[in-house]
Structure formats: structure tokens, C-alpha cells
Amino acid sequence: MIIAGIDYSMTCPCITVFRGNEWNMNDCSIHFLTTSKKLVINEKKLKSVLIPKWNQPSERYEFISDWALNLVKDSSLVTLEGYAFAGNGRVFEIAENAGLLKYKMWKNNILFQTIPPSKIKKYAVGKGNADKNMMYDKFVEETKVDYKSLFAFKKQKIDSPLSDIADSYWICKYGSEFPNDK
Numbered sequence: 001m002i003i004a005g006i007d008y009s010m011t012c013p014c015i016t017v018f019r020g021n022e023w024n025m026n027d028c029s030i031h032f033l034t035t036s037k038k039l040v041i042n043e044k045k046l047k048s049v050l051i052p053k054w055n056q057p058s059e060r061y062e063f064i065s066d067w068a069l070n071l072v073k074d075s076s077l078v079t080l081e082g083y084a085f086a087g088n089g090r091v092f093e094i095a096e097n098a099g100l101l102k103y104k105m106w107k108n109n110i111l112f113q114t115i116p117p118s119k120i121k122k123y124a125v126g127k128g129n130a131d132k133n134m135m136y137d138k139f140v141e142e143t144k145v146d147y148k149s150l151f152a153f154k155k156q157k158i159d160s161p162l163s164d165i166a167d168s169y170w171i172c173k174y175g176s177e178f179p180n181d182k
Contacts, residue, residue, distance in 0.1 A: 004072040005172025006080045007131040008098050012036055013064055016172035017120045021172050023176055031071055032161050033064060039151060039161060052171035057093060065101040078112040079103060079175030113181060115174060124170040132163040139166035141180055
């Protein structure tokens with residue numbers, strides 16, 4: 001069974017891919033895109049790619065969706081985190097970006113489900129309004145993996161890519177446990 005969990009964004013999308021039968025972090029690989037050269041990494045279970053320069057937003061969406069599609073193409077299920085309805089900023093661009101990926105998955109007969117962020121947070125932490133620190137702390141507690149030193153992360157408040165890694169992990173795990181949640 002191959003399950004993918006996607007925390008999709010325009011600057012640091014992250015995908016956890018699980019290959020196995022019974023959930024285990026050792027059977028997961030984590031992939032993310034970054035806009036920072038210092039965050040590019042290529043380890044066995046953790047890989048990142050630099051988002052190239054783009055002239056038009058559509059070029060960016062195309063690159064991100066192609067990258068994601070390549071990672072999830074063999075999945076039996078892809079679980080995406082839905083939109084944050086209280087979100088602000090570039091919500092239309094975010095929707096265009098995610099819409100392109102959903103369209104490409106549909107065209108390639110890749111089964112996917114979209115789950116509200118509050119449901120993923122409640123699943124991971126027990127609170128639907130959990131913050132990034134809580135999500136990351138639960139990730140570290142469960143997996144015994146802390147990427148802070150790898151990225152020389154010194155801030156108290158968790159940020160990208162750490163928060164994206166944790167989110168995609170929980171999204172993937174949720175999809176493996178609840179494959180028919182719409």
C-alpha cells in the first residue's frame with residue numbers, strides 16, 4: 001500500500017509518502033520544496049528541491065504540481081489538507097495552485113481526499129485549533145525524529161519546513177487510518 005499526505009502551499013509544499021502495510025515512520029519518505037538554497041537536502045528519507053525562478057505564477061504552479069504528481073503517481077490514496085477558511089493573504093493564488101494539482105490527479109486517476117485542517121489537528125494533537133508548535137512537538141514525540149538541528153533551527157516558534165514536515169506526516173497517517181473520509 002502506498003499512501004501520500006500533502007501539505008500543499010506555494011513556498012514550501014511537503015509530501016510524506018508511506019510504503020507499507022502497518023504504519024511505521026521508517027516506511028515513510030518526506031519531500032518538500034523550498035525557496036532557500038540552505039534548506040536543500042538529499043538524505044535517504046528526507047529530500048528537498050529548490051523552487052526555480054519563475055516569471056508568471058502559472059509557471060510556479062506547473063512546477064509545484066508536476067513535482068507533487070511525480071511523488072504521488074503510484075499512490076493508492078492521496079490525502080490533502082483542505083483550505084483554512086480563516087486564511088488570509090493570497091487565497092486565490094493558493095486555490096489556483098491546489099486546483100491544478102487536484103485536476104492533474106483526477107486526470108491521472110489518482111484517488112484523493114481532502115480533509116479540513118482542524119480535523120488533522122484534532123487527530124494529531126487532540127485539539128482542532130492546535131498551533132504549529134503543538135503539531136511539531138507531537139510529531140517529534142511519536143517519531144523520535146527532531147529535524148531542528150539538521151536545519152540549524154533556533155527559533156522558539158516552529159516555522160517552515162519543520163511545520164510542513166509535521167503536517168504532511170499527520171495528513172499521511174490520517175489517510176492511512178481513514179482512507180474513506182470525505
